[in-house]
Amino acid sequence: NAGVTQTPKFRVLKTGQSMTLLCAQDMNHEYMYWYRQDPGMGLRLIHYSVGEGTTAKGEVPDGYNVSRLKKQNFLLGLESAAPSQTSVYFCASNRDKSYGYTFGSGTRLTVV
Amino acid sequence: DQQVKQNSPSLSVQEGRISILNCDYTNSMFDYFLWYKKYPAEGPTFLISISSIKDKNEDGRFTVFLNKSAKHLSLHIVPSQPGDSAVYFCAAPLTTSGTYKYIFGTGTRLKVLA
Numbered sequence: 001n002a003g004v005t006q007t008p009k010f011r012v013l014k015t016g017q018s019m020t021l022l023c024a025q026d027m028n029h030e031y032m033y034w035y036r037q038d039p040g041m042g043l044r045l046i047h048y049s050v051g052e053g054t055t056a057k058g059e060v061p062d063g064y065n066v067s068r069l070k071k072q073n074f075l076l077g078l079e080s081a082a083p084s085q086t087s088v089y090f091c092a093s094n095r096d097k098s099y100g101y102t103f104g105s106g107t108r109l110t111v112v
Numbered sequence: 113d114q115q116v117k118q119n120s121p122s123l124s125v126q127e128g129r130i131s132i133l134n135c136d137y138t139n140s141m142f143d144y145f146l147w148y149k150k151y152p153a154e155g156p157t158f159l160i161s162i163s164s165i166k167d168k169n170e171d172g173r174f175t176v177f178l179n180k181s182a183k184h185l186s187l188h189i190v191p192s193q194p195g196d197s198a199v200y201f202c203a204a205p206l207t208t209s210g211t212y213k214y215i216f217g218t219g220t221r222l223k224v225l226a
Contacts (some may be wrong), residue, residue: 004155033213035216038159040121040218041218042201042217042218043156043201043203043215044216045213045214048213051129058213069221078160090155090156093154094150100146100148100158100161100203100214101148101156101158101214102158103148103155103156103157104155105153105155106153106154106155
């Protein structure tokens, strides 16, 4: 029972480099989300998806893109990384709006 | 505009005593609240929830109280144990344009002293 799996767990990028964070869930959840956690800021929603093939912007979407080509996967892309994107990124999913989230264990990203 | 606020960034409590974590919200449309617990290097995990039709929900050592008129909720942990040391987030769902996403507070770091 893997739940929500995020890869990689850690990454260091140079400014301007690109990368993709992968989130995979095996619970057949419709809804998936990407959050970032920064000190003193709590968890802020970047992008989310309400089903396969759909994506929508959250609270802090600038500098990120997402795709949900398969129901079980939700990818978060950084096209040109900036130091302000240094953060811990969490993916989450839920079955429908009545349920709380199941979170992944996070990806710690440092942009130098 | 922080719709869910946790004004205490940290709290220290002696083992066996009560821990009280507070959360305030501004949106009167919120009808459901959750508390999450987060250990270092792990994702948040669901702890307890409360619907706005209730003013109290209890699960073992954890009780959440909701005061709708004050737009305030609190999480009580009795008795506190060292394993409860973690960051606690309160969250409320925001429904816009038919979608449903959770707004989180900034978290309170609880340290239970042995």
